[in-house]
Amino acid sequence: MAEKNLEEMREAVEAIREKMAAAAREAGRDPAEVQLCAACKTRTADTVAASAALAIDVFGENHVQELCTNYDAGAYCGKPSHFIGHLQTNKIKKVLGRASLIQSVDSEHLLTAIEKKFNIKFKLADVRNLKNVGDLLDLVARMVG
Numbered sequence: 270m271a272e273k274n275l276e277e278m279r280e281a282v283e284a285i286r287e288k289m290a291a292a293a294r295e296a297g298r299d300p301a302e303v304q305l306c307a308a309c310k311t312r313t314a315d316t317v318a319a320s321a322a323l324a325i326d327v328f329g330e331n332h333v334q335e336l337c338t339n340y341d342a343g344a345y346c347g348k349p350s351h352f353i354g355h356l357q358t359n360k361i362k363k364v365l366g367r368a369s370l371i372q373s374v375d376s377e378h379l380l381t382a383i384e385k386k387f388n389i390k391f392k393l394a395d396v397r398n399l400k401n402v403g404d405l406l407d408l409v410a411r412m413v414g
Contacts, residue, residue, distance in 0.1 A: 275319050282307075282323045306351060309335060314342040321346035329353040330368070333360045340367040358382040 273281070282305070290300035304326035309317050317328065317339050328345050330336035331354025340350060352368040355375065361382055364371060374380055 275322075278320050279323055282320075282325060286324055306353070308353060309339060311335070314339050314344040317344035318342075318346055321348055327351055329372070331355075333357075333363050336367055337363055361386050 285305060289303050289305065293300040293303045305324065306327040306329045307320065307325045308329045308331065310331065312320075321328075321344070325348065328339070328348060328350045330339065330350060330352055333352070333354075333356070336350060336352060339345060349369040350367065351370040351372050352364050353372045356364060356371060356373055356379060358379055361379075365386065371383075374383065
């Protein structure tokens with residue numbers, strides 16, 4: 270499949286933003302509080318960098334190698350990147366420092382490996398009281414200082 274040109278991407282992002290705003294208002298939320306995370310899936314670093322000029326808040330990567338390639342190339346142009354795919358424990362080191370958030374901590378084994386890497390220990394109560402992924406990020410930030 271050929272990559273979209275910048276104008277096609279702009280139109281697609283605007284349409285998504287309109288739907289997001291309508292859904293936020295319907296839910297009684299401020300549309301400005303809702304972030305658009307664009308999944309980069311197999312896009313080149315040049316395409317990702319071009320799309321950074323659009324109304325995209327966060328870039329999501331589901332493959333560690335693509336996160337590394339795009340981050341190291343500066344393709345996110347200062348915008349945050351999230352890891353949205355399944356993370357294997359042997360790849361934690363590559364994701365840390367490149368992704369501002371790991372959205373897919375899906376096992377106690379992975380959580381333990383992250384604890385070990387950061388030299389921190391989550392309390393079960395801390396993890397149980399988390400309402401969303403942002404709470405986990407705040408918790409980790411407090412623990413690693």
